[in-house]
Amino acid sequence: MTDQKNLILTIAISVAILFGFHFFYERPRQQAAQAELQRQQALQVEQGQVPSTVPQAGTIPGASDGMGGAARERGDVLAENARVRVNTPSLHGSINLRGGRIDDLTLAKYNTTPEKGSPEVVLLSPLGGADPYFAEFGWLAAGGPAVNLPKSDSIWTASADTLTPGNPITLTFDNGEGLVFERTIAVDENYMFTITERVRNESGSALNLQPYGFVQRRGAPHTSGMYILHEGPLGVLDGTLKEFKYKDLKEDGKTETLKSTGGWIGITDKYWLVSLIPDQSAPIEARVLHQQVGGDLYQVDFRGTQAITVAPGSTAENTSRLFAGAKVVSLLDEYSDKLNIADLNYAIDWGWFYFLTxxxxxxxxxxxxxxxxxxxxxxxxxxxxxxxxxxxxxxxxxxxxxxxxxxxxxxxxxxxxxxxxxxxxxxxxxxxxxxxxxxxxxxxxxxxxxxxxxxxxxxxxxxxxxxxxxxxxxxxxxxxxxxxxxxxxxxxxxxxxxxxxxxxxxxxxxxxxxxxxxxxxxxxxxxxxxxxxxxxxxxxxxxxxxxxxxxxxxxxxxxxxxxxxxxxxxxxxxxxxx
Structure with missing residues (x-):
C-alpha cells in the first residue's frame, strides 16, 4: 500500500504542477496577449497624456519632465516636429530633431498578428501619445562654471533627412556661447544604433563633461503577466545579471544605483529589448528608477564617472550604442562577440533549467x-x-x-x-x-x-x-x-x-x-x-x-x-x- 500511495503522490504532484501552470501562468498569459494586441492596435489612435519637456540642467534629463494636458493621435504627435526618417530592413521610424531623441520605431519584420497585412509592432513612441517610450543621449556638466548644454527641447539640425545602414546622419546644435555639439547616429541592418557625441570647444575656457544616456518608459507597461518570465528593467553590470520588477520599483520608490565598467542596461519585454550600451572600457554609474510624474515613469540610465576635459580649441567625443529591436538569439550572440558586450543574450529569460533550455x-x-x-x-x-x-x-x-x-x-x-x-x-x-x-x-x-x-x-x-x-x-x-x-x-x-x-x-x-x-x-x-x-x-x-x-x-x-x-x-x- 505504501508503493500505491507513493504512486498517487507522484501523479498528484504532476497534476498540481500542470494545474498551477494553467491557472497562474497560462490564463494570465492569454489575457495579457489579448491586452497587448489591443494596445498595439490602439497605438494607431493614441490616447494618453502630453508632458512638458523641460529637464533640469546638471542632472540626467528625463525623469524630471512633467506630465499633463490632453493626448493627440500618434500621427499628429509625430508631425509636430521636424524629424529624420529611419529606414532599414528591420526598422522604420524617425528621430525627433527636438531633443534629438530616438522616439519612433516600428519593427519591419514583425507584425501584431500572424494575418497578412497586420500592422508592424510599435516599439518606441514619442511623448504626447499613449505609452511614451524613447531613448536619449547627451552630455552632463561635471562641475565648474555653468554650461548651456543641449536640453530635451533643444532644436538640432540634421545633415540628411533619412538614416539608413551605411549612411549615418549628423545632428548639430550650437549653443551660441562657443560650444558646438554634434551627434552622429549610425544604424546597421538589424537593431543596433551607434551614437557618437562630439563637442567642439570654441569658448576660450576649459570645461568638464560626462556622457549620459537614458531609456524612459511612461504609463503602466503592458506585460504578459507570467511569473516564469521577467519583463522590465535589467542589465549585466559588473559581470552580473540584474533584474528589476516594475511592481517592486513602484512600491519601493527607490532609485537603484550600480557601478560598472562597460556592461549594458535596458528594458525588456517578452520579445523586444531597448538597451543602452555604453563604452565597454569606460567606468559608469547606472540607475534604475520609478517616479510618479502625472503617471508612472520608469527609467534606466547611465553616466560616465570619469569627466572628459575639453580644452579651448579642442574636440572631445564619446561613443555609445543603443539596441532597439527583437531578441533574436543569434543576433544577440553576434553582437556580444563582435562588439565585446558581456552576456547580451541574458536579455532572454532562459529560466532555472537554462542548461536544458x-x-x-x-x-x-x-x-x-x-x-x-x-x-x-x-x-x-x-x-x-x-x-x-x-x-x-x-x-x-x-x-x-x-x-x-x-x-x-x-x-x-x-x-x-x-x-x-x-x-x-x-x-x-x-x-x-x-x-x-x-x-x-x-x-x-x-x-x-x-x-x-x-x-x-x-x-x-x-x-x-x-x-x-x-x-x-x-x-x-x-x-x-x-x-x-x-x-x-x-x-x-x-x-x-x-x-x-x-x-x-x-x-x-x-x-x-x-x-x-x-x-x-x-x-x-x-x-x-x-x-x-x-x-x-x-x-x-x-x-x-x-x-x-x-x-x-x-x-x-x-x-x-x-x-x-x-x-x-x-x-x-x-x-x-x-
Missing amino acids: IPFFHALDFLGRMLGNFGLAILAFTVVLRLAFFPIANKQFEAFAKMKKLQPKMEELKKKHGDNREALSMAMMKLYREEKANPLAGCLPILLQIPVFFALYKVLYVTIEMRHAPFYGWINDLSAPDPTTLFNLFGLIPWDPPSFLHIGILPLLMGITMWLQQKMNPSNPDPVQQKVFMLLPLIFTYMMASFPAGLVIYWTWSNLLSILQQWVIMRRMGVKPT
Whole structure:
C-alpha cells in the first residue's frame, strides 16, 4: 500500500504542477496577449497624456519632465516636429530633431498578428501619445562654471533627412556661447544604433563633461503577466545579471544605483529589448528608477564617472550604442562577440533549467532552418529526445509489461482476500518479490521528463523564433494555443465560446493518445486509483488546451512514439497489448 500511495503522490504532484501552470501562468498569459494586441492596435489612435519637456540642467534629463494636458493621435504627435526618417530592413521610424531623441520605431519584420497585412509592432513612441517610450543621449556638466548644454527641447539640425545602414546622419546644435555639439547616429541592418557625441570647444575656457544616456518608459507597461518570465528593467553590470520588477520599483520608490565598467542596461519585454550600451572600457554609474510624474515613469540610465576635459580649441567625443529591436538569439550572440558586450543574450529569460533550455533552443532552431518549419522541427526533436530516453523508457515499459503479465495473478489475489486490504497488500508484495516486479519502476521516467517538459515550454514561450511560426492546416502560430474548439464544432457553428471552453483538435488528440497509452498499462488493483487514472486524460486535455500548440504537438507525438515502443516491448515479452 505504501508503493500505491507513493504512486498517487507522484501523479498528484504532476497534476498540481500542470494545474498551477494553467491557472497562474497560462490564463494570465492569454489575457495579457489579448491586452497587448489591443494596445498595439490602439497605438494607431493614441490616447494618453502630453508632458512638458523641460529637464533640469546638471542632472540626467528625463525623469524630471512633467506630465499633463490632453493626448493627440500618434500621427499628429509625430508631425509636430521636424524629424529624420529611419529606414532599414528591420526598422522604420524617425528621430525627433527636438531633443534629438530616438522616439519612433516600428519593427519591419514583425507584425501584431500572424494575418497578412497586420500592422508592424510599435516599439518606441514619442511623448504626447499613449505609452511614451524613447531613448536619449547627451552630455552632463561635471562641475565648474555653468554650461548651456543641449536640453530635451533643444532644436538640432540634421545633415540628411533619412538614416539608413551605411549612411549615418549628423545632428548639430550650437549653443551660441562657443560650444558646438554634434551627434552622429549610425544604424546597421538589424537593431543596433551607434551614437557618437562630439563637442567642439570654441569658448576660450576649459570645461568638464560626462556622457549620459537614458531609456524612459511612461504609463503602466503592458506585460504578459507570467511569473516564469521577467519583463522590465535589467542589465549585466559588473559581470552580473540584474533584474528589476516594475511592481517592486513602484512600491519601493527607490532609485537603484550600480557601478560598472562597460556592461549594458535596458528594458525588456517578452520579445523586444531597448538597451543602452555604453563604452565597454569606460567606468559608469547606472540607475534604475520609478517616479510618479502625472503617471508612472520608469527609467534606466547611465553616466560616465570619469569627466572628459575639453580644452579651448579642442574636440572631445564619446561613443555609445543603443539596441532597439527583437531578441533574436543569434543576433544577440553576434553582437556580444563582435562588439565585446558581456552576456547580451541574458536579455532572454532562459529560466532555472537554462542548461536544458539553451541547447533545446539551438537544436530546434537548427532543425527548423533545416526542415523549413518549426512544427516539423518539434516532431524531429521529439524523436531525438525519445532516442535519448530510450534505455530508461525500455526499463519503464518492461516494468509495465511485467505488471501486465501479472494481472491475472493479481486478480486471483483480490478474489482470495476480498476486503482484507492488509492481507491483499502483503500478498501483492510477496508476488512482486517472487516475480521481481516493481510497480514504481515506471515512475522515474515520468519524473525525469518534467524538467524536459518545462524547458521545452520555456523555449516555445520566450524565444521570438517561435513567435507566429506556422505549422500546417489551422495552426498558424506554434507559440499560441490551438485556435479551434470542440464547443462550436471546430468552426462549423458561428459562435465564439469563452476562453475556458476552448478545447481544440490538438489537445483532444493528445488526450486520446494519453488514454490509449493508459489502456496499454496494467490496471491498478485499487478501484479508487483506477478512477483517478481514468480522469487523468480528461484533466490533461482541458489543461493542455491553453498551452502553446507546439507544446501540445510535442506531447501528442511523444505519446504516439511511446505507444509504439511499448507495443513492441510487450509483444517481445509475450504480453498481448490491449
